[in-house]
Amino acid sequence: MAKLILSMDDQVLKEIPLSRERTTIGRKPQNDIQIDNLAVSGEHAVIVSILNDCFLEDLNSTNGTQVNGKTVKKHFLQNNDVIELGKYKLKFVQDSSPKPAAAPAVDKADFEKTMVLRPGAMRAAAEQAKAMAAGGQAGTAEAVRAAAVKQAVASATAAGIADRDSKPVQAPPATPPAAPSAEATRSPGAAAPKVAPGAESPRPASTPASAQAAAPGAPAARPTVAASAPAVAQKPLLGAIQLLSGANAGKELELSKPLTTLGRPGVQVAVLTRRPQGYFITHVEGTQHPAVNGQPIGTAPHALKDHDLVELAGVKMEFFLRG
Amino acid sequence: MDLTQILEIASCTDPGMVRSHNEDSVAADAASGLVVLADGMGGYNAGEVASGMATSVITSEIKQLLARTPPYTLDPVTNIAIAPRMVRDQVVKANVSIFQAAQSQPQYAGMGTTLVVCLFYDNKVLVAHLGDSRLYRLRAGDFAQVTRDHSLLQEQLDAGLISQEQAKHAQHKNLVTRALGIDPQIEPEVHEYPVVPGDLYLLCSDGLCDMVGDEEIGEALRAFGSNLDLASQQLVQMANDNGGRDNVSVILVRVLREYPGPRGVMGKLFAWLK
Numbered sequence: 243m244a245k246l247i248l249s250m251d252d253q254v255l256k257e258i259p260l261s262r263e264r265t266t267i268g269r270k271p272q273n274d275i276q277i278d279n280l281a282v283s284g285e286h287a288v289i290v291s292i293l294n295d296c297f298l299e300d301l302n303s304t305n306g307t308q309v310n311g312k313t314v315k316k317h318f319l320q321n322n323d324v325i326e327l328g329k330y331k332l333k334f335v336q337d338s339s340p341k342p343a344a345a346p347a348v349d350k351a352d353f354e355k356t357m358v359l360r361p362g363a364m365r366a367a368a369e370q371a372k373a374m375a376a377g378g379q380a381g382t383a384e385a386v387r388a389a390a391v392k393q394a395v396a397s398a399t400a401a402g403i404a405d406r407d408s409k410p411v412q413a414p415p416a417t418p419p420a421a422p423s424a425e426a427t428r429s430p431g432a433a434a435p436k437v438a439p440g441a442e443s444p445r446p447a448s449t450p451a452s453a454q455a456a457a458p459g460a461p462a463a464r465p466t467v468a469a470s471a472p473a474v475a476q477k478p479l480l481g482a483i484q485l486l487s488g489a490n491a492g493k494e495l496e497l498s499k500p501l502t503t504l505g506r507p508g509v510q511v512a513v514l515t516r517r518p519q520g521y522f523i524t525h526v527e528g529t530q531h532p533a534v535n536g537q538p539i540g541t542a543p544h545a546l547k548d549h550d551l552v553e554l555a556g557v558k559m560e561f562f563l564r565g
Numbered sequence: 566m567d568l569t570q571i572l573e574i575a576s577c578t579d580p581g582m583v584r585s586h587n588e589d590s591v592a593a594d595a596a597s598g599l600v601v602l603a604d605g606m607g608g609y610n611a612g613e614v615a616s617g618m619a620t621s622v623i624t625s626e627i628k629q630l631l632a633r634t635p636p637y638t639l640d641p642v643t644n645i646a647i648a649p650r651m652v653r654d655q656v657v658k659a660n661v662s663i664f665q666a667a668q669s670q671p672q673y674a675g676m677g678t679t680l681v682v683c684l685f686y687d688n689k690v691l692v693a694h695l696g697d698s699r700l701y702r703l704r705a706g707d708f709a710q711v712t713r714d715h716s717l718l719q720e721q722l723d724a725g726l727i728s729q730e731q732a733k734h735a736q737h738k739n740l741v742t743r744a745l746g747i748d749p750q751i752e753p754e755v756h757e758y759p760v761v762p763g764d765l766y767l768l769c770s771d772g773l774c775d776m777v778g779d780e781e782i783g784e785a786l787r788a789f790g791s792n793l794d795l796a797s798q799q800l801v802q803m804a805n806d807n808g809g810r811d812n813v814s815v816i817l818v819r820v821l822r823e824y825p826g827p828r829g830v831m832g833k834l835f836a837w838l839k
Contacts, residue, residue, distance in 0.1 A: 501788045527791040
């Protein structure tokens, strides 16, 4: 937990833990941190703590609030920041040791965290339910079981026994409160994000992604495709391949599935993957690698661009995007 | 018995798209036919510590024990192969280590880990698991889940309180009912299944199966099955493409040939009598 060290003229006066969501600072006695000095306004500033992050906000004080010598209105406090109010200094110290238990409110907010439901809690709840049933209060066995389970969830949530999240989610104040429920309704199968994938990935793009990042530049040469480029970013266009040689020349294959296997098992196999960023071809099996526009691809997935020519197991085909 | 030539193993672990560090831990030892996957939980770095302890303790201990006594050795009292008890004992031992660390060091308080362990021996696979990390099997094109999660959701499913469809939208996917390091005593679930050459086994953390549907996982394994390294990367990539909300870890094990344990005269006689 973070704390403030109040000092004047390098004399430490006291330490104040930031245990509340809001810690107010001012001259008036109702403040959490009262500083009886005329240079300090009645209600001078407030520190808002969200998870492990603390934000300092000046409450339109007469003489202002300074952090590390600069006047601030709002400030995201960092370890060892010094807040100055008149002659007083408040040093902000972030304790790096873990919190004994995450705030229950946080647990409720983040459904993704894995927690252990202790068998004890479950058993106790079940026994209680059984006792209830014996007393003739509850109806069917299922209802009893449901009650037990519900109770166990409640107790586990309240206790917040062990959460699997190492990094408490840095919930920015802008996060819409509806987010957790939206997550809760996501189904594993239909989880494919329909929004621009780049926008929601905080992580730097991995190799295949960066390869794909170059792709939008290429279609720009074709005016017809360039016009539809924003649509690619929103929702990937449906791709297809047309066979140009071999027995089935002229046939088209729509790439609507996430994975499409091409080639002959045992000889040469490649897989076309449909990802939010677009289509990729990956060599899977065989001594010979497929060629894209005459160049054999390596072992890594290769991003396909509109009208790329692919040669695989002696068959030529063209990849294109459907507008 | 060295299984290096019989098992093909590939693994991949990734922090995902949201979390800053990886609390999953994977370990594999092809020679002894052992693979371990753990998904840690607990604040700061404690999750990594718990999962790391689980994989390292279990791998090193079982490797040492197997060097002395092969897994198919029959227990003189019960006349059952010693492997199941050996694995169970080592899982319990790992639990004690993690639990003690969590109790004695404040920065590790509350840490724990899920676990899935597979030991391949004598044409069988022995599976021990706790929590919601899973084992799947692809056999002759059929993709199926082998383990059953120790989670509230699974218990509700078993009790018939909710349907599969409701389970997909459940809010409390995150509640596991068993884990390593939380309580001084644990009860790992241990099973053995016969193995057929060509089987492909997938061990994964919930970061994969929460983000990617079983059907898609199966399809990816069928498509990329001939190249396990690619397949493992593909699975992690699919989870990340779908949002990658959690750490993603996979271990793939393909059984290339049969690997019967050598039988003595008595063993042959028993096998014949059966």
